[in-house]
Amino acid sequence: MMEHPENSEAYKGLVVNAGVEQPSSVNPYLKRKPRRRQLTAGEFVEGILKGNVTLLSQAVTLVESVRPEHQALAQEVIEKCLPYTGKSVRVGISGVPGAGKSTSIDAFGLHVLQQYGGKLAVLAIDPSSERSKGSILGDKTRMEKLAVHPDSFIRPSPSAGSLGGVARKTRETIFLCEAAGFDKIFVETVGVGQSETAVHSMVDFFLLIQLSGTGDELQGIKRGIMEMADGIVINKADGDNLERARLAATQFRNALHLFPAPESGWTPQVLCYSGFYNLGIKEIWDMVYEYVRFVKANGYFDYRRNEQSKYWMYESINEHLRSSFYHHPEVESLLQLKEKQVLEGRISSFIAARDLLDTYFQALKE
Numbered sequence: 001m002m003e004h005p006e007n008s009e010a011y012k013g014l015v016v017n018a019g020v021e022q023p024s025s026v027n028p029y030l031k032r033k034p035r036r037r038q039l040t041a042g043e044f045v046e047g048i049l050k051g052n053v054t055l056l057s058q059a060v061t062l063v064e065s066v067r068p069e070h071q072a073l074a075q076e077v078i079e080k081c082l083p084y085t086g087k088s089v090r091v092g093i094s095g096v097p098g099a100g101k102s103t104s105i106d107a108f109g110l111h112v113l114q115q116y117g118g119k120l121a122v123l124a125i126d127p128s129s130e131r132s133k134g135s136i137l138g139d140k141t142r143m144e145k146l147a148v149h150p151d152s153f154i155r156p157s158p159s160a161g162s163l164g165g166v167a168r169k170t171r172e173t174i175f176l177c178e179a180a181g182f183d184k185i186f187v188e189t190v191g192v193g194q195s196e197t198a199v200h201s202m203v204d205f206f207l208l209i210q211l212s213g214t215g216d217e218l219q220g221i222k223r224g225i226m227e228m229a230d231g232i233v234i235n236k237a238d239g240d241n242l243e244r245a246r247l248a249a250t251q252f253r254n255a256l257h258l259f260p261a262p263e264s265g266w267t268p269q270v271l272c273y274s275g276f277y278n279l280g281i282k283e284i285w286d287m288v289y290e291y292v293r294f295v296k297a298n299g300y301f302d303y304r305r306n307e308q309s310k311y312w313m314y315e316s317i318n319e320h321l322r323s324s325f326y327h328h329p330e331v332e333s334l335l336q337l338k339e340k341q342v343l344e345g346r347i348s349s350f351i352a353a354r355d356l357l358d359t360y361f362q363a364l365k366e
């Protein structure tokens with residue numbers, strides 16, 4: 001049998017030839033930037049309190065991050081910022097897609113900055129962001145004039161996680177913006193129901209943008225959403241649409257009478273305007289600031305903020321518990337099996353839930 005050539009003494013499979021010496025850098029003048037050191041919570045807070053928007057943005061990115069070390073740092077920054085928060089007017093702005101939210105927020109923002117001075121932050125809660133993995137609400141390009149205004153800060157919706165998680169991050173961003181000296185906060189959302197409740201739970205005034213349409217304006221709008229509104233504004237009250245907008249306003253006013261009086265003691269108002277032609281904007285913001293004066297005088301302003309803090313305490317607990325449960329390795333491994341058994345009718349949903357919870361609590365004890 002022939003010996004394999006590689007077994008021969010003379011055979012060398014790998015021969016390393018002496019190479020040419022490489023220069024240490026192709027471009028000796030290029031200096032590699034050292035990796036940026038992560039700032040400390042104290043450094044973030046110092047920058048934020050000085051109104052440094054770059055640091056504010058970076059802190060918001062930490063708030064939005066899912067990495068535990070970012071979350072821990074974010075919480076420390078928020079905690080340190082808390083004494084400097086609370087001094088803004090927070091306004092929720094909601095409307096269905098196409099209602100004119102971006103056009104309106106551009107016009108509203110310019111108006112309030114011109115009329116009242118100060119600084120404006122526009123944040124957003126996009127309930128669809130979980131699916132679309134990216135969000136268009138609060139996008140700078142949609143608000144052309146505000147985007148280039150030196151006193152505005154526009155931040156799109158956080159995109160990862162459940163609606164509750166997204167909303168919590170937006171609420172925490174409000175605090176950071178306030179600490180950075182933003183005394184006017186808009187929180188935009190798309191009008192689909194649940195997200196309004198989330199926005200309502202973090203603002204002082206809830207503004208609902210409506211359109212006049214086919215005549216029966218009230219049909220498509222959920223009762224719960226209308227009850228949340230402190231003001232309803234009918235957009236596109238211009239040109240041929242003016243009469244229809246006025247008619248819609250009357251219908252909304254009549255409908256509001258049917259609801260029980262709001263806790264705030266404030267009667268929600270209905271106004272017509274045109275975001276595009278800049279008509280009726282002043283009246284809307286006169287209304288918002290009149291509301292703020294009214295509820296500050298009767299104590300409801302502080303009461304509502306306290307109630308919101310309470311709501312968020314429970315929300316945080318719920319979120320924590322839920323995440324701890326679903327991410328527990330033993331629960332995770334059992335979940336699919338139980339789900340299958342329920343789907344096949346082999347066990348009831350209650351038994352399945354109990355088994356999973358028992359497993360979870362047992363695992364916690366060990």
Ligand code: GDP
Nearest residue numbers: 096097098099100101102103236274275276277
């Ligand atoms: P969003 O989806 O709620 O943000 O709505 P947009 O602001 O993008 O507006 C949707 C469309 O309505 C755009 O084509 C706007 O030009 C138009 N629009 C917005 N405001 C007005 C308005 O006051 N009057 C009229 N006629 N059109 C408007």
